[in-house]
Each structure stands twice: as structure tokens, then as C-alpha cells.
Amino acid sequence: MQIINKIKSFSLKTFLAKMRAAILFIWSNIVFLVVLLVYVIRGLLKFLTRRKWIGKLFLLIKTEFLINLLTKLMYKIDVNKDGGVTKSYLIELAFRNMKSKRNRAIVTVGGVALGVGAIVFLVSIGYGLESMVIGRVAKLDELKMADISLGKSLTVKLNDETLEKIKALKDVTEVIPVVSMVSKIKFNNSVFDVMSFGVDERYIKAVNPNFISGEKFADKDKNFVYNNENNQNILGVEQEVEMVDDSMKTNSGIFDFNVKDDKKVMVYSDCNMIKSEALGYVIRSEGGYIGEEVWGEYYLNEENNVVGRKEKSEEFYSKWIRAKVPLWMIGEEGLAVPKLTKNGEQEWVIGCFKNEEIITEEGNYEKSNLDEYLEGDVLGIATESAELVTTEEATPSANLFETVTATDSAGIEWVELKKVEEDPNALKEVAFNGSPVAEAFVSTGMLKLLGMTADKAIGTNFKISYIIPDGNISGVSGRLQSTEIEYKVKGVVDDATSNYYYFQIADAKRLGISIYSQLKVVAKDKIALADVRKNIEELGLKTDSTADTVVRIESLFGTLRIILGFLGTIALAVASLGMFNTMTVSLLERTREVGVMKTMGMLSNEVRELFLAESMIMGVGGGVLGILFGFFLGKILSIILSSISLLKGQGIISITTIPWFFTVFILAVSFLVGIITGWYPSKRARQISALNALRYE
Amino acid sequence: MINKEIILKIDDVKMDFNVGGQTVQVLKGISMDIKQGDFAVIFGPSGCGKSTLLHCILGMEKPTSGKVAIEGIEIGNMTEDEMVKFRKTRIGFVFQQSIWIKSLNVLENVSFPNLLKGMTKEDAQKLALETLKEVKLDNWASYSPSQLSGGQQQRVSLARALTLDPAIIVADEPTGNLDTVAGDELIGLLVSLNKDKGKTIVMVTHDLEYLKFANKLFHIIDGELVEQFDNAEAIKMSGSLRTKKGKRTKETVCNDNYLDSRNKKCK
Numbered sequence: 001m002q003i004i005n006k007i008k009s010f011s012l013k014t015f016l017a018k019m020r021a022a023i024l025f026i027w028s029n030i031v032f033l034v035v036l037l038v039y040v041i042r043g044l045l046k047f048l049t050r051r052k053w054i055g056k057l058f059l060l061i062k063t064e065f066l067i068n069l070l071t072k073l074m075y076k077i078d079v080n081k082d083g084g085v086t087k088s089y090l091i092e093l094a095f096r097n098m099k100s101k102r103n104r105a106i107v108t109v110g111g112v113a114l115g116v117g118a119i120v121f122l123v124s125i126g127y128g129l130e131s132m133v134i135g136r137v138a139k140l141d142e143l144k145m146a147d148i149s150l151g152k153s154l155t156v157k158l159n160d161e162t163l164e165k166i167k168a169l170k171d172v173t174e175v176i177p178v179v180s181m182v183s184k185i186k187f188n189n190s191v192f193d194v195m196s197f198g199v200d201e202r203y204i205k206a207v208n209p210n211f212i213s214g215e216k217f218a219d220k221d222k223n224f225v226y227n228n229e230n231n232q233n234i235l236g237v238e239q240e241v242e243m244v245d246d247s248m249k250t251n252s253g254i255f256d257f258n259v260k261d262d263k264k265v266m267v268y269s270d271c272n273m274i275k276s277e278a279l280g281y282v283i284r285s286e287g288g289y290i291g292e293e294v295w296g297e298y299y300l301n302e303e304n305n306v307v308g309r310k311e312k313s314e315e316f317y318s319k320w321i322r323a324k325v326p327l328w329m330i331g332e333e334g335l336a337v338p339k340l341t342k343n344g345e346q347e348w349v350i351g352c353f354k355n356e357e358i359i360t361e362e363g364n365y366e367k368s369n370l371d372e373y374l375e376g377d378v379l380g381i382a383t384e385s386a387e388l389v390t391t392e393e394a395t396p397s398a399n400l401f402e403t404v405t406a407t408d409s410a411g412i413e414w415v416e417l418k419k420v421e422e423d424p425n426a427l428k429e430v431a432f433n434g435s436p437v438a439e440a441f442v443s444t445g446m447l448k449l450l451g452m453t454a455d456k457a458i459g460t461n462f463k464i465s466y467i468i469p470d471g472n473i474s475g476v477s478g479r480l481q482s483t484e485i486e487y488k489v490k491g492v493v494d495d496a497t498s499n500y501y502y503f504q505i506a507d508a509k510r511l512g513i514s515i516y517s518q519l520k521v522v523a524k525d526k527i528a529l530a531d532v533r534k535n536i537e538e539l540g541l542k543t544d545s546t547a548d549t550v551v552r553i554e555s556l557f558g559t560l561r562i563i564l565g566f567l568g569t570i571a572l573a574v575a576s577l578g579m580f581n582t583m584t585v586s587l588l589e590r591t592r593e594v595g596v597m598k599t600m601g602m603l604s605n606e607v608r609e610l611f612l613a614e615s616m617i618m619g620v621g622g623g624v625l626g627i628l629f630g631f632f633l634g635k636i637l638s639i640i641l642s643s644i645s646l647l648k649g650q651g652i653i654s655i656t657t658i659p660w661f662f663t664v665f666i667l668a669v670s671f672l673v674g675i676i677t678g679w680y681p682s683k684r685a686r687q688i689s690a691l692n693a694l695r696y697e
Numbered sequence: 698m699i700n701k702e703i704i705l706k707i708d709d710v711k712m713d714f715n716v717g718g719q720t721v722q723v724l725k726g727i728s729m730d731i732k733q734g735d736f737a738v739i740f741g742p743s744g745c746g747k748s749t750l751l752h753c754i755l756g757m758e759k760p761t762s763g764k765v766a767i768e769g770i771e772i773g774n775m776t777e778d779e780m781v782k783f784r785k786t787r788i789g790f791v792f793q794q795s796i797w798i799k800s801l802n803v804l805e806n807v808s809f810p811n812l813l814k815g816m817t818k819e820d821a822q823k824l825a826l827e828t829l830k831e832v833k834l835d836n837w838a839s840y841s842p843s844q845l846s847g848g849q850q851q852r853v854s855l856a857r858a859l860t861l862d863p864a865i866i867v868a869d870e871p872t873g874n875l876d877t878v879a880g881d882e883l884i885g886l887l888v889s890l891n892k893d894k895g896k897t898i899v900m901v902t903h904d905l906e907y908l909k910f911a912n913k914l915f916h917i918i919d920g921e922l923v924e925q926f927d928n929a930e931a932i933k934m935s936g937s938l939r940t941k942k943g944k945r946t947k948e949t950v951c952n953d954n955y956l957d958s959r960n961k962k963c964k
Contacts, residue, residue, distance in 0.1 A: 075817070085813045092818075093800075100800035596796040599755070600857075601785020601813045603778050690757050690781075 028087075032613065033671070035078050035087045036620070042070040043095075085606050087613075094614040101586065108582040109622045115575035116626025116670055119568030121633045124656035126561035128634070131657050133557075134550055143526045145206060146533050146545035148175075148519040156540045158516040166521060169535045171528035176203045177516040179508040181469065183501075186484075187450055187462040194446050195500040196466070198508035206522055209502075211441070213454040214491035220437045221506035254365040257321065258288035263357035264336060267327060271296025271320040271352035279351055280327030280339045288361070291323025292370040299354055319355045322370065324348055427481045430468060436507040440464075441491040446499040454492040461486050466511065473512045482511050575622070576673050583615050583681040594685055595692030604686040611682035612675065619674020623667050631658060702768075704865055704897045705731040705754065710763035712749055712920075723749050725920040726763065731865075731899060731913065736891040738908055739901045741917035747901045750917070751869050754899065755788060756780040768864055785813050789858025789866040793873040795850040797842040803853055804829065804838035810861045828856040832886060848879025855886060859896075866890075868900040872907070884910060 045067050078087045098105035148158070148166070156162055158177075167175045179198035184191060197203075204217040211217070259265055261284050270276030271294050282289075295308050298316040308317035327347045331337035338346040440462075442450075447457050464487050468480040493502070521536065523529040526547070533543045587594075594607055602610075634656030642652045712724035723746045731737045739747050752758040753765050756772045757780075765772050767787060772780060797806050808825035812818065829835040832852040834845075842850055851871055858866050868887065872880035888910050890896040900911070908914060916924035 084815055086815060089812050089818065093798075096800040592796050593798055597798065597809075597813075598781060599757070599784065599790060600810045601781050603781050605778075606813075690755075691752065 028609075029616075029675070031077060032087055032091075032609075032616070033620075035074055036091055036613075036617065038070055038074045038077070039088055039091050042067055042074065045070070084603065087609075090606065090610050090613050091617070093610055094617055097586070097590075097614060098617070104582060104586075105618065108579050109618050109625065111575035111578045112572070112619060112622025112670065112673065113625035113629055115568070115572030116623050116666060117629035117633065118571040118626075119565055120627050120630025120658065120662075120666060121656070122564035122568045123561050123662065124630060124634045124658045125637075126557055126564045127659060127662070128638075128654060128656040129560075130553065130557035132653070132655070133553055137546060137549055137553065141206065141208065142546045143550060144523045144529050144547075146521050146523070146529060146536075146543040146547070148521055148536055149517075149542045149544070151537070151540050151542035158519055158541075159514055162539070162541075163516075163519060165539065166519065166536055169532060171524040171532050172521055173524055174202060174206070174522040176200070176206060176520040176522070177505060178203060178518040178520060179472065179505055179513055180517040181466045181472075181508070183464045183466050184481075185462055185464050192449060193467075194449065195498070196440075196464075197500060197502050198505040198513075199502050200505050203520060204502070206520060210494040211491050212444070212494045214441075214458040214489070216491060217441050217502060220439070220504050221510075224434070224506045224509055254290060254292050254370050255360055256288050257291055257323070257358055257360040259284040260357045260359060264328065264330065265353045265357055267325060267349065267351040267353050269349075269351055271322065273297060273299060276352070279349055280329055280347070281336065282325040282353060283328050283336050285326070289323050289325055290365070290370070291321045291325075293355070294320045294322045294352065296320035296352060320352045321355050321358060322350070322352050324350045325353075427479050429483055430473065430480050430511050431483045432485065432507070432510045433512065434510055436485065436510050437504040438485055438487045438507065439490040440487045440501040440503055441493055442489055442501040443493045443495040443498060445496050446501055447492065448496070449499055457489045457492055460489045462489075463487070466508075468511060468513065469517065472515050472517065572669075572673065576677050579615065579618055579622075579673070580677040580680070582618075583611065583678055584684075586614070587611065587681045587685050591688055591692050594688045595690050598688070598690035607688070608682040608686040611685045612678045615678025615682070616671060616674035619670045619672075619677070620667065622673075623670025626670065627658070627663055627666055631656075634658070702733045703730050704733050704735070704768060705729075705899065706764070706766045706769075707750075707754070708764040708766070710750070710753060710760045710765060712746070712753065712758070713761045723920050724753075724760065727917070727920070727922045728763075729915055729922065729925070731897065733897055734891070734895045735897055735899075735913050736888070736911045737897075737899045737913040737915065738911035739899065739915045739917060740903060740905070740908065741923075743903070745917045746920040747917055748869065751867060751899075751901055754867055755790065756784060785810060786861065787864045789861065789863035791851065791854045791858055791866065791868040791871045793870040795842065795854040797850075799841075799843065802839050803834070803842050803845070806842055807853060807857045807860055810857060814861070825856070825860050828860040829853070831859065832856045846879070848875050848882060851875060851879070851883050852886065855883065859890070865897045865899060868898065870902055871900065872902065872904055880904070880907075 049064075049067075074088050075086070150156070150158065160177075163175050163177060166172060176199075181196055181198070182193050183196040184193055199217075200222065201217060201219045259282055264281040264283055267279045267282050268276040269279055274297065295317040296319075298318045308319070325348065327339035327349060328336040329339045341347045442457065444454060447454060450457065450460070450462070452460065463484050465484040466482040468482060470478065470480070473480065487503070521532060521543070523532040529545065529547055533545065536543050597607065598604070638653060638655050641655055645651065645653050707727060707729045709726045709728050710724055711722065711726050714721045714723055727746075727750060729737075739750065741747050749758065753760050753773075754767075756765075756775065759773055763773075767783075770783070772783060775783060798809060801809065804822055804825050807829055808818070808821035811821035811824055816824075826835055826838060829838055832855055834849060834852055834856065837845060837849065837853075842853060845853065851874075855866075855871075866887075871883055871887075875883065884907050887898055887900070891898050900907075902908075912927065914924070914926040915922055916926075
């Protein structure tokens with residue numbers, strides 16, 4: 001045991017010692033780099049001051065003072081512990097050695113510069129091509145945006161409420177609604193369809209289209225709020241909030257109700273969509289049901305215009321209906337079939353369902369507790385004896401709904417709304433509520449259709465009528481088309497690739513559109529977008545972003561860069577071998593010199609540092625020159641390609657890009673090359689005995 | 698003169714070398730004391746162990762047994778780095794052949810030892826120029842050392858040793874590659890350093906001409922200290938050797954021709 005412990009403690013000690021040495025080595029390298037930087041800057045200043053022409057200029061700005069300051073700074077950083085040689089002197093010695101073997105140093109550094117230049121040039125082409133392709137695909141700002149559209153969940157709608165919900169999510173800076181509609185355009189006796197986008201200023205700012213003529217897009221009619229009192233022919237949503245007491249039950253008591261014709265209402269085991277189980281459907285039955293209204297979990301709805309809120313809290317409730325009902329399933333072709341028990345009878349349950357598609361009628365029930373009525377036989381079972389009396393004939397011109405009144409055997413009068421039998425393909429015309437702005441900002445592509453130039457288009461009028469997608473106007477379905485209206489061209493957007501125009505989103509609102517076609521979400525930044533999208537998708541919505549495409553492009557070019565970088569690395573490897581050779585030869589030449597240095601009192605570590613300094617300077621020098629070399633080579637290539645493309649009438653091509661982090665990376669690599677190639681020669685130099693100085697040749 | 702401090706104490710130093718499985722004893726127990734201000738000359742035939750002894754004094758080799766102490770500090774037990782640090786503050790040296798850092802000029806080479814001590818470049822060069830003046834070579838400061846004559850180079854070498862103000866200057870055949878004039882000039886400098894500045898000098902030579910300048914003489918043959926003279930005897934000895942030179946007696950042949958120590962006639 002003792003032995004094992006000893007071994008353990010020993011290995012830990014050596015490990016710590018090694019760690020310490022490694023940290024010290026890294027630290028001394030950092031200090032070395034800093035000193036080298038200061039030394040080189042100082043040297044450059046000195047050099048420039050000595051030149052005749054520039055020198056005078058430099059004297060004006062007190063270079064002397066600057067040099068002195070740098071010298072002081074250098075000595076300050078370069079603290080020599082226990083009387084050792086300073087790093088700055090080692091650097092100077094290294095420079096002097098290289099100077100005395102000038103040709104060799106130039107060839108070696110040039111080799112490294114060529115290798116590094118090859119990497120930089122090739123990889124920068126990779127980066128340049130990538131940014132060119134991405135530039136074609138996406139603008140920079142688009143990478144932090146995503147388009148939201150309806151997903152699989154049909155319970156969520158892209159209305160203002162959802163918009164607010166998304167806006168409240170983390171890292172979301174903006175949620176911008178868009179209404180996109182096809183508009184039928186009549187112009188000069190011709191009719192054609194183009195896409196149109198109802199947007200506001202925020203959208204324009206985010207997408208940043210290039211307005212080449214006319215006005216820029218500015219919000220107009222922004223404060224228009226649609227409410228259904230303004231308009232008779234379309235139902236909107238307005239919700240009033242009432243306070244709910246803790247018992248969470250309404251006082252409306254027990255009543256009779258029935259389900260609207262042709263509707264299937266989901267029955268839940270509890271008055272809570274999320275926590276409860278969906279049991280089946282309830283459909284209309286002659287005679288109706290008996291039930292009570294209950295406050296339950298909040299759900300989005302359009303018919304039930306009452307929302308409950310618990311006092312002093314942000315908890316909202318909706319009205320649910322609780323009742324004992326027979327269950328139905330949806331069979332083939334959407335037909336309702338009874339849900340059967342094991343005995344083959346239709347299943348009855350006490351369940352909850354949303355107060356939607358329901359017709360209620362007050363009943364005369366004395367007891368306030370529903371459960372007492374539910375014991376025993378169920379009341380109000382549909383009977384054959386119910387008699388339907390049609391009070392009014394349905395006409396296409398009438399309301400969307402037809403009123404049907406019926407009295408069942410129990411003498412209860414039912415009122416229901418029945419859908420008008422009509423041609424499903426018939427167009428319903430929707431009128432604007434008030435006067436819309438009616439201004440269009442058209443794309444140059446659309447101008448081609450109109451046969452106009454950008455300058456002449458401004459002020460032109462054309463007639464349009466919007467084709468409103470099904471479901472954009474709440475509560476109304478079918479083919480909807482707006483009344484024809486005259487639009488005026490206010491601005492031109494430079495986009496010849498597609499035909500569309502922008503208009504004020506308020507115009508769409510004036511049509512009663514409260515459900516948007518799309519939402520554009522802007523995240524805080526590029527990185528936050530992924531999380532924002534995830535959160536939105538959890539709401540049951542779908543998101544798309546050009547970032548997806550960009551990610552694919554990036555991964556493709558990432559591979560290309562690796563291949564290009566590898567090719568460059570071969571060149572650098574050859575150059576590294578050359579540098580290794582130079583260092584080794586230099587060491588062999590200077591064996592006696594090292595001996596005499598050691599005799600004079602140079603520590604072996606200092607000797608090693610001297611040789612490492614030399615190789616690091618060559619490495620970094622080669623790196624810097626290589627980056628410049630690669631950069632200029634790339635620029636020359638760009639100039640050549642640009643001049644070719646300009647001759648062909650295309651724009652300027654910048655084929656190379658060097659991101660700053662790549663520059664830093666390359667510098668680090670060249671520094672590392674310096675260390676690695678200098679490692680062995682410097683280790684050998686360290687081992688040279690001082691006695692070499694005394695061995696006479 | 699009586700209470701002079703012992704600067705270099707060599708106590709029963711033995712040195713064995715292992716050559717081809719055989720142990721060769723190079724130093725066979727040498728003891729000597731060199732005091733502050735001494736001009737000590739170690740002489741003897743080639744291969745007698747002078748150089749090895751010098752290496753021991755410089756701390757470049759460790760004696761198999763025995764002690765070497767400079768200014769009372771035992772250097773035999775030092776690690777290499779400790780020895781290097783000690784050397785750069787206390788020991789100056791001049792070798793038979795000057796070795797330079799080729800990329801540096803004369804002034805920079807002379808200031809090198811002080812830069813190793815961490816001195817700033819300006820201070821080190823100021824000191825170096827002063828010492829170059831002492832050896833009368835300040836006009837050559839900006840030349841490359843290889844452009845100088847052998848004698849000049851040895852004087853620069855001496856300046857390089859002096860610039861760090863060492864306790865002891867070790868010179869290994871400093872005149873070995875020089876003609877008489879240059880050699881005399883260098884020895885003259887050493888003597889004046891010794892006389893005027895009180896520098897302690899340990900010199901190894903085989904040129905008997907210079908024995909007369911020493912105040913202590915150590916004669917080593919085959920790794921053994923055979924004779925030890927003080928100043929007066931040295932002069933006499935040197936003189937007698939010189940006078941006998943022309944007659945080519947067995948003694949003088951052996952004294953002059955130390956190169957052939959294995960010459961049977963000398964034993």
C-alpha cells in the first residue's frame with residue numbers, strides 16, 4: 001500500500017511539475033510575442049525615422065518620444081528574473097543572426113510565406129465564393145429572420161393574439177405581420193394576376209427592398225382598427241372580459257342546448273384541452289341536451305365572446321359546456337358514426353366541450369346542480385316526433401346563414417342557423433370598410449407586365465380586386481373577393497425577377513382580414529434565431545428561414561475550405577521542412593558560438609530560447625508576409641475576374657474574403673510552425689557543452 | 698601581502714577519464730592556493746592535465762574527487778545552471794583562440810557578458826567601451842571581430858573578460874596563436890592589470906618566456922604538481938631556462954619540448 005501511495009504521490013508531483021513547466025512555457029511564449037511585437041514596431045519606427053524623406057515627417061510627430069516610450073514599455077513587460085538575459089536582447093540577437101545570414105533567412109522566410117500564402121489564398125477563395133453565393137441567396141439581415149406560417153396544429157391562428165404571444169418570447173425583437181393575396185389587375189383592357197403583399201414599414205425595413213423611383217414606403221392609416229360594428233356583413237371577434245370567482249363556475253344554471261347542424265364538437269373528459277382526454281364528438285340530435293356552463297381552461301375562440309379572468313391574476317378562462325352526451329366518431333368520408341360500448345350500445349359520457357357551434361336555450365330547471373338531473377335516464381333524447389318548421393326560405397342573397405326554427409316533442413323551441421345551400425364556387429364580394437389607402441409599390445418585374453418604365457410608372461392608376469384566401473377573414477369561408485378599387489403607383493422596387501407589389505396592411509384590415517398569411521419574426525441576432533424558431537414551433541407553427549439554406553451552403557463550403565486548406569498545408573509543410581533544415585544547419589555552424597556563450601554565462605534555457613526565438617520570428621514573419629501575399633494574390637485575381645466580368649457587362653467580383661478570425665488562426669499556425677520546427681534544433685543547442693568553446697579546430 | 702585572501706583553492710583534485718573501457722587518471726591529486734592579486738602560471742607539457750585542471754576551475758568539468766573553491770564557494774557541487782550563473786559574475790576567460798558571436802561587432806561582443814546579466818543595452822555598451830579603451834581598441838569598436846588581427850582579437854577577448862569585473866581571470870594559452878610582438882603586448886596588458894588593478898590571473902602557458910611575469914608558478918607533469926615556485930624563484934627559473942636554452946641540454950630540451958612528454962630521455 002505504502003509503495004502504491006508513494007507512486008501515486010510521486011506521479012502527481014511530477015504531473016504538477018510538468019503542468020507548471022508547461023504553463024510557464026506558454027506564459028513565456030506570450031510574453032515573447034508581446035515583446036516581439038513591441039520590438040518590431042519600435043524597429044519599424046526607427047527605420048522610418050532614419051529614411052531621408054519620411055524621416056522628416058516622422059520627426060514632426062515626435063517619433064523619438066514614441067520610441068522611448070516603446071523602449072520603456074518593452075523593458076517593463078520584459079522583466080528579467082534573477083539576472084537573466086532579457087527577451088528583447090534575445091530577439092535582437094536572433095534578428096542579428098538572421099541579418100548576418102541574410103540570404104538564407106530570406107529564402108527560409110520566403111518559403112514559409114509561400115506556404116502560408118498558398119493556404120490563405122486558397123482558403124480565402126473558399127470564403128469568398130461562399131460569401132458570394134450566400135450574398136446571392138440571402139441578405140445579411142435575413143439571417144436573423146424567419147417566416148412563420150401555419151403548421152399542423154389547426155387550433156392556432158396567425159392573428160394579433162398569436163403575434164403578441166410570439167412577441168413575448170425570449171430574444172424576439174419584432175414580429176411583423178404580412179397579408180399576401182393574389183390581386184386581379186385590370187390595366188389597359190388587359191387582366192392579369194400578380195402577388196401583393198400587405199405590409200407595414202417594419203417589414204420594409206426588415207426586407208429592405210431597393211426603391212429606385214417614387215416615394216419610399218411609409219406607414220399610412222396605421223391606426224385603423226377593425227371592429228365588427230363598423231361592418232355588418234362579416235363577423236369579427238370581440239371579447240369582453242368578466243371577472244371570475246374562485247369557484248370558477250357561472251351562474252347561468254342549467255339549460256337546454258343543441259349542436260349546430262353538420263357540426264361535430266369534440267368532447268373532453270375535463271374542461272381543459274391540455275390535461276384531459278378527447279373522448280369523441282357530439283353532434284346535433286333532435287331534442288337536444290341538458291347541460292351547464294362552466295369556466296374552464298382558456299381557449300381561443302371566435303364565437304364565445306366572453307373571457308373570464310380571475311381577479312388580480314393573469315389567469316384567463318373560457319366558457320365550457322358540461323353535459324351528458326352520446327359519443328360519435330368520425331368514420332369514412334367524415335361521416336359521424338356512433339361510438340359503441342362493449343355491449344354494442346352507443347356510449348354516453350359526462351364531458352366538457354367548447355362553447356362553439358352550440359345553440360343554447362334557457363330551460364326551466366329548478367335545481368342548480370346538473371348532476372341531479374343526470375342521474376337516471378337522460379332527458380331530452382332526440383325523438384322522431386320533433387317537427388321542423390322552416391320559417392324562411394334560404395336565398396343566395398340573404399345572409400350566409402338561414403334561420404330554422406323547430407319545436408320538439410317536449411315543447412321546447414329551437415332556433416338554429418343552417419348553412420345556405422349555395423354554389424361553393426360562387427364568389428362572395430367583400431367590401432372595404434371605409435376608404436383604403438390604395439397605394440402600390442410595384443416591382444420592376446410587375447412594371448414589365450404593365451409595360452412601363454420606372455420613371456413613368458409613378459402616379460399611374462390601375463384597377464385591382466383582391467382574392468382573399470379562405471380563412472383570412474375570421475368566421476367567413478368560401479371564395480372571397482374584394483370589391484374593385486383603383487390603386488395608384490407610388491413607388492418602384494428594383495426586383496426584375498418577380499411580379500408583385502406592396503400595399504398598406506391597413507387596406508387588408510379594412511377588408512376585415514384579421515388573420516395574417518404570414519408573420520415575419522426578427523430575432524435579436526443570428527445565433528438567437530434557432531432558439532426563437534424552436535419556441536415558435538412549440539406553439540404549433542411552422543417556421544422557414546433562409547438561414548436553413550445558408551447553413552447548407554456553409555457546410556458545403558466548409559468541406560471545400562478544408563480541401564483547399566489541406567492543399568495549402570502541403571506547401572506549408574514543405575516550407576516547414578526547409579525551415580527545420582535552416583535551423584539545424586545554423587545550429588551546426590554555431591556550435592562553438594553556443595559554447596562560448598555558455599562559457600560567458602548563458603543558461604541552457606536561454607540558449608534554447610535564442611534558437612526558438614529565431615524560428616518563431618521566421619515563422620511569424622513568414623506568416624505575416626504570407627497573409628499579405630495571399631491577400632494581394634486574391635485581390636489580383638479579383639481584379640482580373642472583375643475586368644473580365646465588367647467587359648461582359650456584369651458587376652465587380654470579389655472572389656476572396658479573409659475573415660479576421662482566419663487571419664488570427666493563420667498567425668497562430670505560423671507561430672506554431674516556428675515553435676515546432678525550432679523545437680529540435682533548440683533542444684540540441686541546449687545540450688551543447690560549454691567545452692565546445694575550448695575545443696580548437 | 699600577508700593576509701591576502703585565498704581566491705582560488707584547489708584541494709586534492711583527481712580526475713579520471715574513461716577511454717575505451719580503460720580508466721585513465723589525468724589529474725592525480727593536485728592542490729594549490731591562489732591568492733587575491735596573484736599572477737599564477739600553470740605550465741607543463743602537452744597532455745599533462747593543464748587544460749583539464751583549467752576546465753575544473755571554470756566549472757566545465759567536475760573533478761572525480763577533491764574540491765575547487767572560488768572565493769570560498771565550492772563549485773564542484775553546482776549544477777550546470779548554477780555554475781553558469783556563477784561564471785558570468787565571477788570568472789573572466791581568455792582562450793587560445795578567440796571565438797566570437799559572428800553577427801555582432803566588437804563592441805557588442807564585449808558587452809555581451811553584461812547583457813547576459815540582464816543589464817540594459819546602453820549600460821552594457823558604455824561599460825564595454827570603457828574596457829575597450831583599457832585594451833586600447835576603442836577605435837575598433839564598430840568593426841567585426843574577424844576583421845581584427847589575432848593579437849587585437851585576443852585583446853578584445855581580454856576586454857570581454859574584464860567587462861564584468863571578475864574575481865579571477867583564467868587564460869588558457871592566450872599567446873598560443875600569436876607572434877612574439879603581439880604576445881608580448883597581450884602579456885604586458887595582463888601584467889599591468891595584475892600590478893595596477895590587482896586582478897587575479899591564472900594563466901596556462903607553455904611559453905617559458907612569460908614565466909618571469911608570474912609570482913606563482915605551478916609545474917605539472919602527468920597530472921601531478923611536481924614543482925611550485927614563488928615570484929623570486931620564478932624570475933630566476935625563467936632566466937636560467939633562458940640562458941640554458943642555447944646549449945640544448947637534456948633539461949632544456951625537455952623544458953622546451955613539452956610537446957613530447959613521452960620522450961624517454963626526459964624521464
